[in-house]
Amino acid sequence: MKRIILLAAACAIAVPAFAQNVATVNGKAISQKSLDQFVKLLVSQGATDSPQLREQVKQEMINRQVFVQAAEKAGIAKQDDVQTELELARQGILVRALMADYLQKHKVTDQQIQTEYNKVKQEQAGKLEYKVRHILVADEKTANDLLAQIKGNKAKFEDLAKKNSKDPGSADKGGELGWAPATNYVPPFAQAVTSLKKGDVSDKPVQTQYGWHIIQVEDTRPVEFPPLDQVRPQLEEMLRQQTLADYQKSLRDQAKIQ
Template identity: 75%
Template sequence: MKRIALALAALTLSAPLYAQNVATVNGKAITQKSVDQFVSLLVTQGATDSPQLREQVKQELITREVLLQAAEKAGVAKQPEVQTELDLTRQGILVRALQADFLKKNPVTDAQVQAEYNKLKAEQGNQQEYKVRHILVEDEKLANDLTAQLTGKKAKFEDLAKKNSKDPGSAERGGELGWAPASNYVQPFAQAVTALKKGEISAKPVQTQFGWHVIQVEDARPVEFPPLDQVRPQIEEMLRQQAFTTYRNGLREKAKVQ
């Protein structure tokens, strides 16, 4: 009875040590820690920790170890191109880790986000957006003829656009481009849009790299700036990138490069 008790005690003591390895491949151990780290990485990418995921990770690590051993046996790690790729991969991992460490130690604050939001809102607060229609044709003569028909009220803009416009994206909608700031358009199309008043049609066709445009501005309004909560993630990411770029440039300036 005493020997059985001692044997059970021995199994109890050795169990945690044995549990550290989930498998061995040709004598090479795959540890529980490796599985946990792999699972944690997948969870950060959106996966859900579960027994099924852990089993998949275990099998993946076994397959990788089999292939790794085969690669080492074949000597592929000694090939110059493989060494270069390994070095570049290592560099990339370390740079990403450095960036993550820097951003963790230098988080973006609410005050910084608010200040940047106020700045962007002030810069773009006076922007206008326009509801535009256009007719795109290849020939200037046809463009002038269409303009004359419109200014003489001999035809409707929508009808002429459907019949003549070469822009497949808007022709079926009667030339309608929807609401957009003038900056969305190429020059001199954008310049013509900002010069037209509500309801006006361009007095002369406007030429761009796409052809000749007859333009009508149906309406105009101030651009509605989105609330802070809606754009916070984009602002935070922009500020993080700016902060790391400043840090990176500072390191470059201090480095002794010959």
């Protein structure tokens, strides 16, 4: 009777321990804790915790264990190139975790975001954006011929753009490119735009890597800077990246490298 009681007690102790494992593969246990951590990682990347996800994770972990055991049995882990990949993977994981930990401990503040917003807004003060039309053709002669028609009032800019422009995005709209700062364009085009006044057409064709352009500035207006709430995510991410860059530089500067 005493032996039966002891056996029953041993089973009672063993059941909770066994219940902590979701599966065993050739005697190798896959713990509930490992599964929970895998699920937590997937949830942090956008997945939704559910019985279906947990079953998928369980099967994935079983498959991995089967394959890993086969690789170890075959001596794959001892191969030089595999050892190198394993070490690089370990380093990559540690570096990502280090950066995530640093950002968690050095979060971007509302004051930093406001200060950066004010700075960028001040930099944009006084800058203009332009409402531009253009006609794009393949050669300079064609461009000069079209420009002569425009200057001589023999044809409208919009009509010539629809008929001759090689830019599929604007030709049907009479060459209209809409409102944009000059920095949106390649340098030769941007330089021509900023040199023109409202209503002006370029005195000569402008060459870029796309061909030859006849440019007209229809109108100008001050750049309207977006409100803080609209650009907050971009500013926060920019400051996060700057925080990481400064941290990485400090680590490098403090390291003894010979």
